[in-house]
Structure formats: structure tokens, C-alpha cells
Amino acid sequence: MKEPHETRPGSHYWKAGAKPQTLLDLARAKLALVATCRRCKHRQTLFPYGLASKLGSDFPVDQLAARLRCTECRARGLVTLQNSMRD
Numbered sequence: 001m002k003e004p005h006e007t008r009p010g011s012h013y014w015k016a017g018a019k020p021q022t023l024l025d026l027a028r029a030k031l032a033l034v035a036t037c038r039r040c041k042h043r044q045t046l047f048p049y050g051l052a053s054k055l056g057s058d059f060p061v062d063q064l065a066a067r068l069r070c071t072e073c074r075a076r077g078l079v080t081l082q083n084s085m086r087d
Contacts, residue, residue, distance in 0.1 A: 021061060022060060022061060023061065023064075024052065025061070027052065031048070032048070033045070033064075033084065035079045036080045036082070037070035037073060037079055038075075042073070046081075065077070065080070
């Protein structure tokens with residue numbers, strides 16, 4: 001496996017030293033989010049560029065889960081977010 005300094009952001013071997021703080025940070029790291037509803041277990045992939053157009057590129061990632069609503073059961077605030085990239 002390559003060393004972290006030999007890989008580029010976006011490859012699945014890349015591990016950032018700091019977690020992304022804003023939607024712009026997610027977009028620069030070429031990451032997406034997987035949102036899972038805790039009520040109905042519906043899963044959806046969220047891309048930071050689409051979210052940034054609605055919420056702003058400086059929107060904090062840690063406040064995102066409270067703003068999301070499940071498209072299946074319409075529950076709000078019951079979403080768990082994970083990076084689409086495995087650690």
C-alpha cells in the first residue's frame with residue numbers, strides 16, 4: 001500500500017489529518033456523505049456540491065444531520081452521516 005504522502009486526495013488510500021469542517025472542505029477532498037435514516041433505514045448518497053448550492057459552501061458538516069429529512073418516512077433529525085470513503 002502507498003504511503004499517505006504518495007497518494008492524492010480523493011483516492012481511497014488517502015487519509016486526511018483533520019476531518020472536513022465545511023461542505024467546501026468535503027468537496028475539495030472529493031468526498032461524499034452517506035445519510036442513513038435511523039427510523040426506516042433508508043440510505044442516500046449526498047454530494048457536497050449539491051448541498052453547498054442550497055446551504056452555502058461554508059456550512060458546518062457537524063450541523064448537517066439536524067437539517068436533513070428522510071425522503072421515505074419524512075423524519076427530521078434522525079439521520080446518521082458517514083463519509084463514503086472507508087477508513
